[in-house]
Amino acid sequence: MDSAEVVVVGAGAAGLALACRLGEQGRQGVVLVEAPPGPHSAPERTWCSWGTDPYWADAVSARWERMSVHAHGGARRTYDLAPLDYTMIRSRDYERVAAARLAGTEVRRVEALVTGVEDGPSGAVVHGADLSARWVFDTRPTRPAAPGRVALLQHFRGWFVRTSQDAFDPGVAGLMDFRPPQPPCGVAFGYVLPTSRREALVEYTEFSRSVLTTPQYDAALRDYTSQLGLPAFDVVGAEQGVIPMTDAPFPRRLGRRVFRLGAAGGATRPSTGYTFRAAQRQASSVAQALWDGRDPCPPAAYPRRHLTMDALLLRALDSGELDGAGFLADLFARHPTERVLRFLDGQSTPREELAVMASAPRGPMMRTLLSRRRA
Numbered sequence: 001m002d003s004a005e006v007v008v009v010g011a012g013a014a015g016l017a018l019a020c021r022l023g024e025q026g027r028q029g030v031v032l033v034e035a036p037p038g039p040h041s042a043p044e045r046t047w048c049s050w051g052t053d054p055y056w057a058d059a060v061s062a063r064w065e066r067m068s069v070h071a072h073g074g075a076r077r078t079y080d081l082a083p084l085d086y087t088m089i090r091s092r093d094y095e096r097v098a099a100a101r102l103a104g105t106e107v108r109r110v111e112a113l114v115t116g117v118e119d120g121p122s123g124a125v126v127h128g129a130d131l132s133a134r135w136v137f138d139t140r141p142t143r144p145a146a147p148g149r150v151a152l153l154q155h156f157r158g159w160f161v162r163t164s165q166d167a168f169d170p171g172v173a174g175l176m177d178f179r180p181p182q183p184p185c186g187v188a189f190g191y192v193l194p195t196s197r198r199e200a201l202v203e204y205t206e207f208s209r210s211v212l213t214t215p216q217y218d219a220a221l222r223d224y225t226s227q228l229g230l231p232a233f234d235v236v237g238a239e240q241g242v243i244p245m246t247d248a249p250f251p252r253r254l255g256r257r258v259f260r261l262g263a264a265g266g267a268t269r270p271s272t273g274y275t276f277r278a279a280q281r282q283a284s285s286v287a288q289a290l291w292d293g294r295d296p297c298p299p300a301a302y303p304r305r306h307l308t309m310d311a312l313l314l315r316a317l318d319s320g321e322l323d324g325a326g327f328l329a330d331l332f333a334r335h336p337t338e339r340v341l342r343f344l345d346g347q348s349t350p351r352e353e354l355a356v357m358a359s360a361p362r363g364p365m366m367r368t369l370l371s372r373r374r375a
């Protein structure tokens, strides 16, 4: 069995971010383990987030300074995002930039299907990769440690479309379009992320309890693209995904020397599904702690108050008490855009959160709060 100082399991968003940072420290004995191509390796995906992370600027494939929200049965409004922006990173570009960063470092890449990680007093063992290590950071997707009170899913399918004529404004991200029919509990919306006048990622997303079949997503996308009034187009690619929206716990420390990082380590914001930026923050913080010689447990991705607020919102959505489409469209209409974006990114102050929560419909939120206490 080979021994290492640090083993990072999984070369996705979080694993690559951590490996790159450790490599740049000139650290010896870092091994990045990735599953061989197949059912366990992550498919290609597109990550969008608020604000450009300078560290990954070379991987950004599109950037928008304005966004639009289309209310259900209402008007479309456009908002300036300054001083933030909305950026798109495709996983293949991220991997390309990460590979270039790792090329000049001591980080060793290993292809192996990790089957388990076992903590020990002086080191941990990574089964399947035949490695022992002082520290292990595991980013393999996982289930929560215990069931939550609410377990909604953010599930979606997107088409990369190419139209026969100019059809998109590449300066505006169509972020939430609530015109699609709304489910009885939860919310449904369309998404249009144009990368040129004729190309865009068009998505159909639901926050609800169960996923659809691919033909059902395709039917929803056909309805949505006809609602958009697109000219003739080809679908040149597709991506589909499911992100858990739950108040269930995702522990970051599994033992003295074993930690979880990224989505597996609670980096997914329960109420929005955004994960990418929080995973970056966790990776930077772990790298800094190792550099400083401190305990490298990844920090909580979000303050407890955000998780409490999210749990309430999710429960109100799940029970059908809250009109999700109305609430989300109103959020942008009633608040300064910067406040909403910081709120969605988990970077808002308690004062901003109070303002946001105060604008939520009082009856549904009170009923949810009381039913939560009684439950």
Ligand SMILES: Cc1cc2nc3c(=O)[nH]c(=O)nc-3n(C[C@H](O)[C@H](O)[C@H](O)COP(=O)(O)OP(=O)(O)OC[C@H]3O[C@@H](n4cnc5c(N)ncnc54)[C@H](O)[C@@H]3O)c2cc1C
Residues within 6 Å of the ligand: 009, 010, 011, 012, 013, 014, 015, 033, 034, 035, 040, 041, 042, 044, 045, 046, 047, 048, 049, 112, 113, 114, 115, 139, 140, 141, 239, 240, 241, 242, 243, 261, 262, 263, 264, 273, 274, 275, 276, 277, 279
């Ligand atoms: C289609 C899709 C789109 C998304 N879009 C966004 C977005 O726009 N913005 C956002 O903030 N979040 C988004 N998310 C959520 C989240 O950002 C991503 O899931 C992100 O990839 C999580 O990063 P991660 O490193 O924690 O996990 P992953 O990126 O999933 O990385 C886990 C890694 O572990 C590897 N692995 C798995 N099993 C094994 C094993 N047994 N042995 C070795 N390696 C293994 C996988 O191959 C993978 O490389 C999206 C999720 C999906 C599915």
